[in-house]
Amino acid sequence: MSGEVAVLGAGMHPWGKWGRGFVEYGVVAARAALADAGVDWRDVGSVVGADTVRAGYPGYVAGATFAKALGWQGARVTSVYAACASGAQAINAARAQILSGLADVVLVVGADAAPKGFFRPAGGDRPDDPDWLRFRVLGATNPTYFGLYARRRMAVHGDTLEDFAQVKVKNAALGALNPNARYRKRVTAEEVAGSAVVADPLRLLDICATSDGGAALVLSSMDFARRHGAADPVRIRAVSTVTPRYPNTVLDLPDIATDSAAVEPAAGTFRASIARAAYEEAGIGPEDLSLAEVYDLSTALELQWYEDLGLCGEGEAAKLLREGATSLGGRIPVNVSGGLASFGEAVPAQAIAQVCELTWQLRGDAGDRQVASARVGITANQGLFGHGSSVVAVR
Numbered sequence: 001m002s003g004e005v006a007v008l009g010a011g012m013h014p015w016g017k018w019g020r021g022f023v024e025y026g027v028v029a030a031r032a033a034l035a036d037a038g039v040d041w042r043d044v045g046s047v048v049g050a051d052t053v054r055a056g057y058p059g060y061v062a063g064a065t066f067a068k069a070l071g072w073q074g075a076r077v078t079s080v081y082a083a084c085a086s087g088a089q090a091i092n093a094a095r096a097q098i099l100s101g102l103a104d105v106v107l108v109v110g111a112d113a114a115p116k117g118f119f120r121p122a123g124g125d126r127p128d129d130p131d132w133l134r135f136r137v138l139g140a141t142n143p144t145y146f147g148l149y150a151r152r153r154m155a156v157h158g159d160t161l162e163d164f165a166q167v168k169v170k171n172a173a174l175g176a177l178n179p180n181a182r183y184r185k186r187v188t189a190e191e192v193a194g195s196a197v198v199a200d201p202l203r204l205l206d207i208c209a210t211s212d213g214g215a216a217l218v219l220s221s222m223d224f225a226r227r228h229g230a231a232d233p234v235r236i237r238a239v240s241t242v243t244p245r246y247p248n249t250v251l252d253l254p255d256i257a258t259d260s261a262a263v264e265p266a267a268g269t270f271r272a273s274i275a276r277a278a279y280e281e282a283g284i285g286p287e288d289l290s291l292a293e294v295y296d297l298s299t300a301l302e303l304q305w306y307e308d309l310g311l312c313g314e315g316e317a318a319k320l321l322r323e324g325a326t327s328l329g330g331r332i333p334v335n336v337s338g339g340l341a342s343f344g345e346a347v348p349a350q351a352i353a354q355v356c357e358l359t360w361q362l363r364g365d366a367g368d369r370q371v372a373s374a375r376v377g378i379t380a381n382q383g384l385f386g387h388g389s390s391v392v393a394v395r
Contacts, residue, residue: 291336
């Protein structure tokens with residue numbers, strides 16, 4: 001049995017701060033994906049919803065919430081929560097249903113109506129929750145962690161504030177070409193340097209915002225795709241949802257502490273293992289990639305992903321950036337969508353949105369931000385509490 005499933009349709013609700021409920025965003029994205037696929041809603045056999053924990057009770061049952069909003073028609077439903085990896089987990093659940101024969105066509109939807117400001121844990125006292133502890137005991141908001149990681153890269157690899165700023169300059173230029181992006185304005189390195197310090201050394205323009213938005217995919221079996229007239233669709237070849245291995249010797253949100261230095265460290269970091277599992281399943285390596293969409297919560301973290309994906313050696317990410325290799329037209333363009341720098345975080349939607357971008361790129365439908373002759377793409381993401389997230393798509 002082939003492990004591939006077809007991506008028949010992709011759709012999004014533009015990112016922004018729209019002041020409406022997440023269900024509306026998800027329904028817009030779902031209808032766009034169905035129209036893109038040329039599939040009638042009544043032909044969908046299953047709906048997998050990526051959950052949001054900030055939108056009240058319906059957010060925890062997103063599969064049924066979206067199915068009801070689109071009109072009950074008897075489809076199976078699944079709801080998935082894995083923090084920022086929720087979208088990849090939803091894609092993985094959909095793929096498993098298709099490959100097992102439970103459904104021929106599955107709609108995957110994620111959407112969020114994010115709060116203003118930085119994310120924080122849900123209310124209540126939970127002393128056994130590491131996310132609650134790092135906020136309440138350490139006062140470590142997300143930007144604090146981003147700043148610590150940036151400091152680590154500066155100390156270990158010699159990265160500079162100018163290197164971080166150039167990531168934002170690159171992504172803002174690409175986001176300006178994307179109609180679904182929230183921020184569609186180019187910026188200069190001087191503007192990044194002149195923005196307010198949030199968590200030293202990172203400035204406001206080094207850190208992604210929180211956003212509203214939605215994304216959806218219509219996935220199907222290869223047999224259905226052929227019957228549907230899609231002879232050469234984009235295909236999902238691998239999904240990695242791995243967890244960390246003991247010991248963890250590198251700082252990793254939300255766990256601020258690392259394991260004992262007396263214990264022999266693992267062969268690689270958690271983030272590197274996410275991509276490695278995707279490569280192994282897909283039967284490819286980083287040298288086969290046409291493009292990558294990565295989780296740029298901050299400019300420094302995008303550089304870290306270059307190394308974790310094997311696009312360059314350890315400590316060589318800034319050099320890769322300076323050479324223009326990760327820009328549009330470079331050897332391995334990264335975040336040609338504009339990344340979270342241009343979108344912001346709409347948590348359940350973002351890993352799905354990454355695959356939407358791969359789909360449009362591999363079809364040749366990305367317009368002014370098109371990567372020439374794109375054939376293989378990878379996404380990289382990470383959810384709190386040890387949720388890996390990586391998808392390989394091919395054509």
